[in-house]
Amino acid sequence: MLSIKGLSKQFKLKHQNVMAVDDVSIDINKGEIYGVIGYSGAGKSTFVRLINRLEDPSSGEVLLNGQDLTKLKQGKLRQERQKIGMIFQHFNLLWSRTVYENIAFPLEIAGTPKQEREDKVNELIDLVGLKGREKSYPSQLSGGQKQRVGIARALANDPGVLLCDEATSALDPETTDDILDLLVDINEKLQLTIILITHEMHVIQKICHRVAVMEQGKVVEQGDVLDVFVKPQAKTTKRFVQQLSPLEHQREHLEQFLNGRDDSQVLKLHFIGGHAKKALISELSKKLDIEVNILQGSISPTQEGAYGTLYVEVNGAPDLIEQAVEYAKGSGVEVEVLKHD
Ligand SMILES: Nc1ncnc2c1ncn2[C@@H]1O[C@H](COP(=O)(O)OP(=O)(O)OP(=O)(O)O)[C@@H](O)[C@H]1O
Ligand SMILES: [Mg+2]
Numbered sequence: 001m002l003s004i005k006g007l008s009k010q011f012k013l014k015h016q017n018v019m020a021v022d023d024v025s026i027d028i029n030k031g032e033i034y035g036v037i038g039y040s041g042a043g044k045s046t047f048v049r050l051i052n053r054l055e056d057p058s059s060g061e062v063l064l065n066g067q068d069l070t071k072l073k074q075g076k077l078r079q080e081r082q083k084i085g086m087i088f089q090h091f092n093l094l095w096s097r098t099v100y101e102n103i104a105f106p107l108e109i110a111g112t113p114k115q116e117r118e119d120k121v122n123e124l125i126d127l128v129g130l131k132g133r134e135k136s137y138p139s140q141l142s143g144g145q146k147q148r149v150g151i152a153r154a155l156a157n158d159p160g161v162l163l164c165d166e167a168t169s170a171l172d173p174e175t176t177d178d179i180l181d182l183l184v185d186i187n188e189k190l191q192l193t194i195i196l197i198t199h200e201m202h203v204i205q206k207i208c209h210r211v212a213v214m215e216q217g218k219v220v221e222q223g224d225v226l227d228v229f230v231k232p233q234a235k236t237t238k239r240f241v242q243q244l245s246p247l248e249h250q251r252e253h254l255e256q257f258l259n260g261r262d263d264s265q266v267l268k269l270h271f272i273g274g275h276a277k278k279a280l281i282s283e284l285s286k287k288l289d290i291e292v293n294i295l296q297g298s299i300s301p302t303q304e305g306a307y308g309t310l311y312v313e314v315n316g317a318p319d320l321i322e323q324a325v326e327y328a329k330g331s332g333v334e335v336e337v338l339k340h341d
Helices: 044-051 074-081 099-109 114-127 143-155 173-190 201-207 225-230 235-244 246-258 277-287 318-330
Strands: 002-012 017-028 033-037 059-064 084-088 161-165 193-198 210-215 218-224 264-272 291-302 305-315 334-337
Touching (some): 002 044, 017 044, 017 218, 033 044, 033 201, 099 143, 114 143, 143 161, 161 173, 173 193, 173 201, 193 201, 201 235, 210 225, 218 225, 225 235, 225 264, 225 291, 225 305, 264 318, 277 291, 277 318, 318 334
Parallel strands (some): 033 193, 033 210, 084 161, 161 193
Antiparallel strands (some): 002 017, 002 059, 210 218, 264 305, 264 334, 291 305
C-alpha cells in the first residue's frame, strides 16, 4: 500500500553533491512494521522526509494507496499528508502548550469541530496512557511521556502510516521498551503501518516484521527480520547483527580453540522457530561415530518468532563430520562450519 520506487535525493552543495538517498525501492504492506537501519549519515532521515515530502525527491515515486505523493501540488499535498503521521527523536512538542493542547493542535489546523476534537483528544490520551497528565506542560514530563504526547499528536488525524525517526534514541532502555510496546499495541489496534528508522538492531528485533539496511543512500539488504538475522548477507548487516549477539564476538576465540586439531570442527547451528534442537544433537552422536559438545547457545526473540544459535564442537573422522553437517542441514537447521586453520 506504500510503494517506493527508485527514490533518490541529491543535495547540491557548493563544492560537492551528496547522494543522500540513492535509487531506493521498497514496498510496505498495510499494517506492517517496517524497519530501516543504518549508521549515521546513511540517509535514513532523508528517506523518511521524502516519504511525507518534507523533502522533495530528485527522482522516483512514493505511491500511497496508488497515489503518487511526489506529483501533488501544495493544497492536495497538505490534505494527503494528514494520512502520514510522524514522530521524532527530540519529540518536537510545543513547549508553551499543555499535553492536551499539543494533541489538539493538528485537529485545530484540520478544522475539526470543537466537540469532535475533545472526544478525539481524550481517546488519544487514553490510548497512549497519559490520563491525568492532560494539563501538564512538556517540561513537566519524562522523556517517555513526551514521546507518548508525540505519538498521540501524530495519530490525531487518523493517519494510515506512522513515520518514526529515531523515536526511541533519546530514551533509556526500559523506556525504549515501553514506547516500542506502545507502537506494537497501536499497530495492532489501528492496523497502522509503521516505518521505523533506527541505528539500534534490538529495536528492529523487538518490533519489526521486515527490515531494510541502508548504507550511503542505498538499500544494501532487505527482507524478513528473521531471515536477515539468521542469514545476514551484506557486511553492514553482519555488523548490526553482531550488536545483538554476544556469541558473535566469541567466534574468534572459538576459531582459535580449534587450531591444530584435525579431528575437530566447530559448527554454528541456527534453529528457527520450533525445530527440535535437543533431538538433533543426540541423533547426531547416536547415528554417527562422533562426539558432539555444546560450547555455547542463545535464543533471540523477534516479532516473527524466535531463533536460536548453538555452537557445537564435533569430534570424529573428517568424513563423519561432513556427514553430520549434511544430516543437520537435512533436518532444516542452518549450519555454518567455522574456519579451520
Ligand atoms: N539539507 C541537507 N543539505 C545537504 N546535505 C544534507 C542535507 N540533509 C542531509 N544531508 C546529507 O545527506 C546524508 C544523509 O543524511 P541523513 O540525515 O539522511 O542521514 P541519517 O542516516 O539520518 O543519519 P543519522 O543517523 O546521523 O541521523 C549526509 O551525508 C548528510 O550530510
Ligand atoms: Mg537521521
